[in-house]
Amino acid sequence: MSAVTEVHNTTTEALAALLDGGEGALVTLVAGETRVAAHRAVLAAASPVFEAMFAHDMLEASCGQVSIDDVEGPVLRLLVAYTYTLRAPQMPDTAPQLLAAAEKYGLSALKAACELQLISQLAVETAAATAVTAVRHSCPDATRAAIAFIKDHLQVVATRGWADAVLEYPQEVNQVIRQLREPPAEASSPTATRGGSTPNSDSQPHSGHSRTPAAAAPPTSARHTPPPDDAAVSRFRSLSDAERGRRLIEAAVEGAVEEVRLLLTAGADVRTRVEVDEWTALHCAALRGHAAVVRLLLSAASDPNARSRWGLTPLHFATRNGHAEVAAALLQAGADRGARNNDGRTPLDYARQLKRQQLVEMLTEH
DSSP: OOOOHHHHHHHHHHHHGGOOOOOEEEEEETTTTTEEEEEEEHHHHHHHHHHHHTTTOHHHHHHHHEEOOOOOHHHHHHHHHHHOOOOOOGGGGGHHHHHHHHHHHHHHHHHHHHHHHHHTOOOTHHHHHHHHHHHHOHHHHHHHHHHHHHOOOOOGGGGGHHHHHHHOOOOHHHHHHHHHTTTTTTOOOOOOOOTTTOOOOOOOOOOOOOOOOHHHHOOTSOOOOOOOOHHHHHHHHSSSSSHHHHHHEEEEEEEEHHHHHHHHHHHHHHTOOTTOOOBBBBHHHHHHTTTHHHHHHHHHOOTOOOTTTSSSSHHHHHHTTTOOOHHHHHHHHTTOOOOOOOOOHHHHHHHTTOOOOHHHHHHHHH
């Protein structure tokens, strides 16, 4: 059972329990000047930390008030709101603080959503802080993304954000530096596989590394690929539509090419979206730079112009993160290079802002 499904089930039970909760059902959480009233049952259902707190009848909890340390008032409100709605807020400025709070209180699905937000908003000035946050709170995906970003933008080490990180979190920065010195991900850490899929051979590209002809070929090429594993396809077909869609998105994030192929053969819907951000599997693969997965999804009629909640297309993600091979595949499939997000920015705006000359030339070609 996934973390999200488990939380949904337990929270449903908790909401039903509120009917007979009586006056003792409420507790007030205090963070500085901020006071938030909430139902014990809802907090306990969503968070194992709150559950243990109320089960052991701490002195504060028994008095109907709990002081929350190391969490600012606005973040506390977002945290409590999540326990009721199970929807992560789209507030980029608070993503690092909310991620830390989610980890502290055992809200794994919220932590994962915050980690995706951190990855999607990587920038030169904030990359050091993102890398430190990812290391401190055990976020492997965000750590890898931040390290790859810094390798591609070495000017990060000359920013004020890097200097602040060195002063405040020297141990974490040392870990980041050690990982920056490691070989590229393609050579050192193949993607873990699930459900019988083979290791991913299309890891996120790094500047200076050439692609193999097989990886660069479009899906209509004459490559000889093995037929789908009938047993694996049957196993995926036995899953619900929602579960196949969820696994497709997970495989796209990981770059698990073979698993994506099996899921598509089994009828996984490429229109399935991440609940929080409304990303499709194509958005996720473009964000991470998994070109082979992008081509597979496009060959299965994924919409290259699908919009996220914030109006971002897969081409926005590919351009912002410097994935030229992904951008080329999307443009060939009909991606709109003039698409504007909710802030009015086009992929070309990102390419120019981040000085990605190859992508600027690609996006300005007629």
